[in-house]
Amino acid sequence: MIEVEDLRCAYNGSDVLKGVDLEVEEGTFMGLLGPNGCGKTTLLRCITGSLRPRRGSVRIMGREISGWGRKELSRKLSIVPQDTSPGFDFSVEEVVAMGRYPHMGRFQLTDPDGGASVNRALRWTGLSELRSKKISMLSGGERQRAFIARAFAQDADILLMDEPTKNLDIRHSMDIMSLVRKKNGKEGLTILAVLHDLDLSVRFCDKVALMKDGKVYDIGPVRKVINEDSVGDVFDIDVKVHRGKHMHIEVLG
Ligand SMILES: Nc1ncnc2c1ncn2[C@@H]1O[C@H](COP(=O)(O)OP(=O)(O)O)[C@@H](O)[C@H]1O
Ligand SMILES: [Mg+2]
Structure with missing residues (x-):
C-alpha cells in the first residue's frame, strides 16, 4: 500500500531524511518509532505528498505520489494529524463530516452517501451521543476520537497517524489503540502510526519500523525488531525486554 524508496528530504539544505526505505503491506498495522527529531513527522509529510523529497520515491498503491490528484488521494489515504487543536469551534458532527469532502463532486454542496458514513464513524468511535457538542468542550481523549472519526468517515484504505496518544493517560491511550486495531482487524485498514510508547x-x-537519524534502523514483526540491542541503540538507553504474553520494555537507565 505504501512503498518508500531511498527517500531523501531536506529543510533549508540540511538533510533530515537520509535514504529511507519502508514498505507497509495491505492490512498491516505498523508503528513508526524513534527519538524526537529523527524524521518521523517529515516522513509522514512526504507520504501524504505535502512535502516534496529531494530524492527517492513514494508510491501509494503502486502509483508515484506525484501522479495522484489531491482529492483522489484523500479517498485512499486519511490522516490524523499531530496537532488537532481546531481553528474554529465546530461540533463533533461537523468535524467528522469534513472527512466526506474528498467524496464530493466539484460543484456538489451535499454528499448523498455521506450521512451513513458519518453515522458509522461516530458509532465506531463511541461519539454518537456527543455529536452536537463543540470540539472545544471535549476532553483530550474525546477530541482525539473525533479526529479519528473524521478519518474513518473518509472511507480510505490507509490511515496515517502522528502520535495519536500524545497527552493521553494510559486508559485513553489504550482506548485509541484498541479502536484503530479493531478497524484494522475487521476491515483490513492499513495503518502507519507514529507512536512514542x-x-x-x-x-x-503487527510490525514496527525503528527510525534513527533520518534512516530506518530496522523494520519487521514486533518481536523480531524490538530487542535490547535495537531499542538501546535507537533511543540511547539501557533496557530489559520482558517477553511474556504482553511484551514489556523496562528502562534501566
Ligand atoms: N519546517 C521545518 N523547517 C526546518 N526544520 C524542520 C522543520 N520541520 C522539522 N524540522 C527539523 O527536522 C528534523 C526532523 O523533524 P521531525 O520530522 O519533526 O522529527 P520527529 O517527528 O521524528 O520528532 C528535526 O531536526 C527538526 O528540527
Ligand atoms: Mg513528530
Whole structure:
C-alpha cells in the first residue's frame, strides 16, 4: 500500500531524511518509532505528498505520489494529524463530516452517501451521543476520537497517524489503540502510526519500523525488531525486554 524508496528530504539544505526505505503491506498495522527529531513527522509529510523529497520515491498503491490528484488521494489515504487543536469551534458532527469532502463532486454542496458514513464513524468511535457538542468542550481523549472519526468517515484504505496518544493517560491511550486495531482487524485498514510508547506499540502493532537519524534502523514483526540491542541503540538507553504474553520494555537507565 505504501512503498518508500531511498527517500531523501531536506529543510533549508540540511538533510533530515537520509535514504529511507519502508514498505507497509495491505492490512498491516505498523508503528513508526524513534527519538524526537529523527524524521518521523517529515516522513509522514512526504507520504501524504505535502512535502516534496529531494530524492527517492513514494508510491501509494503502486502509483508515484506525484501522479495522484489531491482529492483522489484523500479517498485512499486519511490522516490524523499531530496537532488537532481546531481553528474554529465546530461540533463533533461537523468535524467528522469534513472527512466526506474528498467524496464530493466539484460543484456538489451535499454528499448523498455521506450521512451513513458519518453515522458509522461516530458509532465506531463511541461519539454518537456527543455529536452536537463543540470540539472545544471535549476532553483530550474525546477530541482525539473525533479526529479519528473524521478519518474513518473518509472511507480510505490507509490511515496515517502522528502520535495519536500524545497527552493521553494510559486508559485513553489504550482506548485509541484498541479502536484503530479493531478497524484494522475487521476491515483490513492499513495503518502507519507514529507512536512514542514502546509498550503500547508492541501490544497493538503487527510490525514496527525503528527510525534513527533520518534512516530506518530496522523494520519487521514486533518481536523480531524490538530487542535490547535495537531499542538501546535507537533511543540511547539501557533496557530489559520482558517477553511474556504482553511484551514489556523496562528502562534501566
Ligand atoms: N519546517 C521545518 N523547517 C526546518 N526544520 C524542520 C522543520 N520541520 C522539522 N524540522 C527539523 O527536522 C528534523 C526532523 O523533524 P521531525 O520530522 O519533526 O522529527 P520527529 O517527528 O521524528 O520528532 C528535526 O531536526 C527538526 O528540527
Ligand atoms: Mg513528530
